[in-house]
């Protein structure tokens with residue numbers, strides 16, 4: 001699909017650069033950066049359903065360090081986890097979902113990668129895992145208290161399917177934690193093609209705090225907290241306000 005206007009604010013867009021055979025545009029108004037045309041859904045599904053990141057049913061790369069980092073990260077969110085219904089969207093091998101479960105959550109995970117979900121189901125059978133698209137997951141009509149999604153948004157071809165799922169999976173006061181690269185961070189080079197996060201087709205869209213805040217606000221969420229990071233990454237907590 002070719003986008004002629006910004007998908008976040010409908011502003012005019014300007015061509016910025018080519019990278020890996022993809023063209024990258026930036027919104028003149030909100031600075032949302034994105035690949036256009038986006039790869040097709042089939043191209044994206046194929047990319048992740050094969051051997052993405054080397055996951056297999058009985059093997060997940062860097063498992064011990066992932067477990068340790070998941071535990072440290074989850075400590076920030078204890079009050080959204082214990083006794084709550086949680087989902088990790090883009091859960092990979094289910095390490096964070098299992099961490100949430102051990103910390104007292106009714107825990108789920110969703111991922112498009114078959115290998116990752118096979119690993120998750122085999123190793124963490126007390127969590128619920130879904131290997132399906134956002135649209136398919138939405139049809140289940142699930143609601144969560146806490147939605148966790150990291151290193152996912154930058155992989156998507158456009159923000160709206162994802163935002164529809166987030167909204168449909170929320171109720172009033174549901175909290176959503178999101179981490180994604182920060183294109184306005186001061187370590188990002190002015191020639192953005194030199195930024196290591198600009199790596200299509202793996203990454204397809206890049207936000208800053210203000211355009212992500214606008215996007216979430218259009219779906220009924222308010223920004224509750226922005227965690228400071230030294231790396232060029234956004235680390236934001238939103239809450240469903242209505």
Ligand SMILES: [Zn+2]
Pocket residue numbers: 006007008009010011027028029030031032
């Ligand atoms: Zn815009």
